[in-house]
Amino acid sequence: MAARTDLSPAQKRRLEMLQEPLKAHGLSGLLVTQPENRRYLSGFKPADPQLNESAGFLIVGRSLAILGTDPRYEIEARREAPGYTPFIYSKGLEGSWSQISGLLQGINRLGFEQGGLTYLFYQRLRKIIRKSKASIQLTPTQNLVEGIRARKDPGEIKAIRKSLAVTEAVFQEMAAKLRPGQTERAIAWKIKTLIHQRGGEAIAFEPIVASGPNASQPHAEPTDRPIQKGEPIIFDFGAKVDGYCSDLSRTIFLGRPNDRFREVYGLVRRAQEKAEKGIRAGLNTREADTLARSVIDQGGYGRHFNHSLGHGVGLATHELPSLSPVKPVPLETGMVVTIEPGIYLPDWGGVRLENMVVIGERKSRLLNREAPFYKLD
Structure with missing residues (x-):
């Protein structure tokens, strides 16, 4: 996995705090789709335009920090979340997934936010993972990041x-x-x-x-x-x-x-x-x-x-x-x-x-x- 060294102190602290609930749930990474959680961990500000349209997602783990988004938000992604590896899916999520598949080799159980992911996107992601032949198990989670956000610095x-x-x-x-x-x-x-x-x-x-x-x-x-x-x-x-x-x-x-x-x-x-x-x-x-x-x-x-x-x-x-x-x-x-x-x-x-x-x-x-x-x- 690709370690990032240019995270801000707040981002480092928040990702470190996230490791405990990830470990408690037996997860090697977390897919973050909830807009406030995305911003809290990465600094990426764009909100989702509507329910069935996302501005992007994070995949975070012990030494992993990926920000996925489409070309509409590439400038914001690089400017607002410089500590994250940008994944710009210019050919659509399916056509671009190979760009990050190598970075996910250490991920076996990937949590996802069950309150922040549509069933349509979940089905789409499962299909992409199967097609890539990755041994990643998608696991529903609730309030992992929200629990950290509850205490303010x-x-x-x-x-x-x-x-x-x-x-x-x-x-x-x-x-x-x-x-x-x-x-x-x-x-x-x-x-x-x-x-x-x-x-x-x-x-x-x-x-x-x-x-x-x-x-x-x-x-x-x-x-x-x-x-x-x-x-x-x-x-x-x-x-x-x-x-x-x-x-x-x-x-x-x-x-x-x-x-x-x-x-x-x-x-x-x-x-x-x-x-x-x-x-x-x-x-x-x-x-x-x-x-x-x-x-x-x-x-x-x-x-x-x-x-x-x-x-x-x-x-x-x-x-x-x-x-x-x-x-x-x-x-x-x-x-x-x-x-x-x-x-x-x-x-x-x-x-x-x-x-x-x-x-x-x-x-x-x-x-x-x-x-x-x-x-x-």
């Missing part, structure tokens, strides 16, 4: 903070300009424009702007409904900077908050504060979720908190760990997660408040720089 946390600063600045500007009669859809478009104007390279996900009864849907899509006085409005959006995402939720009430909003909002805010103060390494994800859920349960709204407490954020908006009561896993230092309790009441609306924290050994560190929360107590 200082450079990643810096990028997330930059992304979050853009998102917070956009929210402050947006909130100051809210007026009755503006539609959810128009506000969402304005958010996207402001993210670019404030230095974001992209939106992390499509913004949620949900007013009145629409706010009872945790993932409502913006509509042409005009926002009005006397009702809650949930905002949920994020920017992307240097490839890293942020995620922020706030709830605004146009006009003077009424008693119901004060009760629901106050309860959600207390749940968020308890979780932010209590979450730390060593707790499992169920215990973290319980910190906030117990407050809402005791307030009588437990069945209206119908999602998990939060999730990891990094190159993807939703990544490991999931702060869910289902399938608990331990929290580790360096994980960046959201704390976003919510209450959703049909025919009225909802309240969700979301901050981001870095998990620490004894306590966690809040990444948000501003806190425009109502003081309702």
Whole structure:
């Protein structure tokens, strides 16, 4: 196999960390097709254009680092991933495979990302391997790279903070300009424009702007409904900077908050504060979720908190760990997660408040720089 000596320090460290799960699963290499995993290990940035069209893949092992892509991305491959052997399949994957078949002689069990590979591509790859007479067994894997990505290094946390600063600045500007009669859809478009104007390279996900009864849907899509006085409005959006995402939720009430909003909002805010103060390494994800859920349960709204407490954020908006009561896993230092309790009441609306924290050994560190929360107590 061809050893690479020009990998960056981060790439070397990440590939070294990958060796342990590869060994644990009895694998001599891994086919990486998931876009964020590709970028994390190699620096190769292009996203997949659509579900059935890939920008490329990696094949990595102990002394192997190959980046495969088609001629559309050759310039990016050579510029962004100089530590990887470029495999440009200009004659199609089948017609070009012989270029790297010699480099794969030491690979006998090649893992593939079962959540990031279409069945069509899997069948195609099996046919190519059989035709090349290579003794490579394709083996499904799950979350090998994602498990490493869950713990952020200082450079990643810096990028997330930059992304979050853009998102917070956009929210402050947006909130100051809210007026009755503006539609959810128009506000969402304005958010996207402001993210670019404030230095974001992209939106992390499509913004949620949900007013009145629409706010009872945790993932409502913006509509042409005009926002009005006397009702809650949930905002949920994020920017992307240097490839890293942020995620922020706030709830605004146009006009003077009424008693119901004060009760629901106050309860959600207390749940968020308890979780932010209590979450730390060593707790499992169920215990973290319980910190906030117990407050809402005791307030009588437990069945209206119908999602998990939060999730990891990094190159993807939703990544490991999931702060869910289902399938608990331990929290580790360096994980960046959201704390976003919510209450959703049909025919009225909802309240969700979301901050981001870095998990620490004894306590966690809040990444948000501003806190425009109502003081309702």
